[in-house]
Amino acid sequence: MLMDFDYFRELFFSGLTRGAIYALIALGYTMVYGIIGLINFAHGEIYMIGAFTAFIAATIFSILGFPALAIIILAGVCAVIWSASYGYTIEKIAYKPLRHAPRLSPLISAIGMSIFLQNYVLLAQTSDFLPFPALIPDFDFMEPYAHIVGSTDVVILATTTVIMIILTFIIKYTKVGKAMRATAQDRTMATLVGINVNRIISATFIIGSSLAAVGGLLIASHIGQINFYIGFIAGIKAFTAAVLGGIGSIPGAVLGSVILGLTESFATGYVSSDYEDVFAFSLLVLILIFKPSGILGKADNQKV
Amino acid sequence: MKMRKKFMATALGLGFAVSLSVSAMASDTIKIGVAGPHSGDLASYGLPSVNAAKIVVDKINKAGGINGKQLELLVEDTVCKPEIATNTATKLVSEGAQVVLGGICSGATKAALPIFNDAGILVMSPSATNPALTQSGEYPNFFRTIAPDDAQAKLDVDFATDTLGYKKIAVIHDKGDYGKGFAEFAKQFIEEGGKAEVVLFEGVTPGGVDYSAIVQKIKKSGAETVIFGGYHPEASKIISMMKKKRLDVTFISDDGVKDQTFIKVAGENAEGAYASGPQDNSTNPLSIAAIEEHKTTFNADPGAFYENAYSAMLAMTNAIAKAGSTDLAALKAALESEKVDTPVGKISFDAKGDAIGVGFSVYQVKDGVFTELK
Incomplete structure (x- = not known):
């Protein structure tokens, strides 16, 4: 049977966009896990707080009459600063005191933090769905391709790619990156050679939360709506993607996200969207059976 | 000894009940039962009907x-x-109720109906929407002043195939009880109607970050319209994604979407979308008067299904007056033939027990508000 190539292409880009969205959140999960071996369940909520901050900032700046480009950049900066400070504070309050506790304790603390943040935003802001402004405009040059891949899709794809490259660069070639890798390998040894482990862990949370904030801005702008609960479902999917790619690995998180996005998109397109999650999670189970540490993950018996 | 006492008490109680019902038959009042949740979680659905009955x-x-x-x-x-x-x-049967207002929840109503039916008692519910209650034909004593669950799907399908003349319809739902139920009814009606074809029937996962794949699939299916069963957050995401992917087909949905939040969130993308919702009675003078009576009597705003219950009371009392008795067959005939002015409109009943003239209307988003299409 001849494949309908146009349809395939549409589904492919749809899956790619979805993958890039998951990746923006998954990167934060995987970084934190890589450094301290903790699944930070509150990460989805940081993404949600980023989206809310961007919403508030964008509304204020557009009332003040700023140009569109300035609004998106300023809203992004506000969201990054706000979310990063939340990430930093969460680590200090909820995880640092439990660093030497059994592994289950910080995990429960993370779940508690997630529930707390959801309800905090619910009470402090609203339980309603809010219309998120289309911060990313429809580019004229994209118009001929709009039916396949829209302007927001392109911006999300490009941002995710750039962020992945920068992150890889930071971790591989900078001093902070080196210290991060050392901390990940052996925390005691890292302390002995003069690395301030606490500061490195804080830095990890700040970077991860900043990425989530950027994700919050871009994804909310793509979907066009936010509420206090968006972090939960997006977070679960991103976490799945991170595990799929090998949790702890930066390229793995992106690869896992893209594979998950494409699987969901093709399952919807060629089978039925009723089975979207069935296919996505079957794939996860299959990969974990044959490669328990994920596609690009390193086997590390001590941590599992 | 204890046993004997209990037996005596039961026997006495029975005798008492029998004598009561005999006296009820002989007495000069017409007894109207009101059954519904008057305590517990769902009391807020049942108590407004009691108030309506009292008024x-x-x-x-x-x-x-x-x-x-x-x-x-x-x-x-x-x-x-x-x-x-x-x-x-x-x-209620033993106390001599001659007609009953109630059954608020479909499940409880269904369980009680055979007992009332055996006693030849007419039952009219202001709120039980399960389609089978009337359509199965098992409960000939049952009537209601609210449209059944499938009425919306029927209305939307008729609107799409007859008014708008579409031949290819994509039916999408949110996999939830409400949305999927609506979508399944819609699919069934489209197939039975034979005027159009269901080119796509699928559920989306609520809360998803991107619905472009399903939108591309709708595009490929060649559908002229989308009938969506579910609530407004998913509806606004799908309709916005449709506009983003330059898919220009109409969007028809249910009263889970007929909410101002849908328009607020989807913005310009919502313009032109259709959604069904309960008929607007706010300009009906009887409805205004009924609400006013409640305010003066109980010093509060009426609650859920108040107008439906008020209408049911009017329909039943009118039927009793016209039939001259509370005999089930005579009441049924009167309900079917007599049109009654009520807060939910001018209604009569079909042979199965559903109210004619009560139901849903199609609304369209025009300039940022839902406007009823007449």
């Missing part, structure tokens, strides 16, 4: 009753639980 009965009694007989209310709690509803039904 209507007071009004009629002050005006001299029906055919010279005063009305009397027998209020009994079902807690919306089927096992309690059967006890309530037995109690």
Whole structure:
């Protein structure tokens, strides 16, 4: 049977966009896990707080009459600063005191933090769905391709790619990156050679939360709506993607996200969207059976 | 000894009940049972009907009753639980109820109906929407003043195929009880109607970050319109994604979407979308008057299904007056033939027990508000 190539292409880009969205959140999960071996369940909520901050900032700046480009950049900066400070504070309050506790304790603390943040935003802001402004405009040059891949899709794809490259660069070639890798390998040894482990862990949370904030801005702008609960479902999917790619690995998180996005998109397109999650999670189970540490993950018996 | 005492008490109680029902037959009042949840989680659905019954009965009694007989209310709690509803039904029958307002929840109503039916008692619900209650034909004594669950799907399908003349329809739902139920009814009606074809029937995962894949699939299916079953957050995401992917087909949905938040969130993308919702009675003078009566009597705003209950009371009392008795067959004939002006509109009943003239309207988003299409 001849494949309908146009349809395939549409589904492919749809899956790619979805993958890039998951990746923006998954990167934060995987970084934190890589450094301290903790699944930070509150990460989805940081993404949600980023989206809310961007919403508030964008509304204020557009009332003040700023140009569109300035609004998106300023809203992004506000969201990054706000979310990063939340990430930093969460680590200090909820995880640092439990660093030497059994592994289950910080995990429960993370779940508690997630529930707390959801309800905090619910009470402090609203339980309603809010219309998120289309911060990313429809580019004229994209118009001929709009039916396949829209302007927001392109911006999300490009941002995710750039962020992945920068992150890889930071971790591989900078001093902070080196210290991060050392901390990940052996925390005691890292302390002995003069690395301030606490500061490195804080830095990890700040970077991860900043990425989530950027994700919050871009994804909310793509979907066009936010509420206090968006972090939960997006977070679960991103976490799945991170595990799929090998949790702890930066390229793995992106690869896992893209594979998950494409699987969901093709399952919807060629089978039925009723089975979207069935296919996505079957794939996860299959990969974990044959490669328990994920596609690009390193086997590390001590941590599992 | 204890056993014997209990037996004696039961026997006495039975005798008492029998004598009561005999006296009820002989007495000069018409007894109207009111069954529904008057305590528990769902009390807020049941109590407004009690208020409506009290108001209507007071009004009629002050005006001299029906055919010279005063009305009397027998209020009994079902807690919306089927096992309690059967006890309530037995109690109402033994107390001599001649017609019953109620059954608020579909499940409890269904359980109680056979008991009322065996006793030849007419039951009219203001709120039980399960389609089978009327359509199965198992409950000939059952009537209702609310449209059944599938009425919306029927209306939307008729609107798409007859009014708009579409031949290819994509039916999408959110996999939830409400949305999927609506979508399944829509699919069934499209297939039975034979005027159009269901080119796509699929569920989306609520809360998803991107619905472009399903939108591309709708595009490929060649559908002329999308009928969506679900709530407004998913609806606004799908309709916005449709515009983003330059897919220009109409969007028809249910009263889970007929919410101002849908328009607020989807913005310009919502313009032109259709959604069905309960008929607008806010300009009906009877409805305004009924709400006013509630405010003066109870010093509060009426609650859920108040107008439906008020209308049911008017329809039943009118039927009793016209039939001259509370005999089931005579009441049924009167309900089917007589049109009654009520707060939910001018209604009569079909042979199955559903109210004609009660139901849903199609609304369209015009300039940022839902406008009823007449």
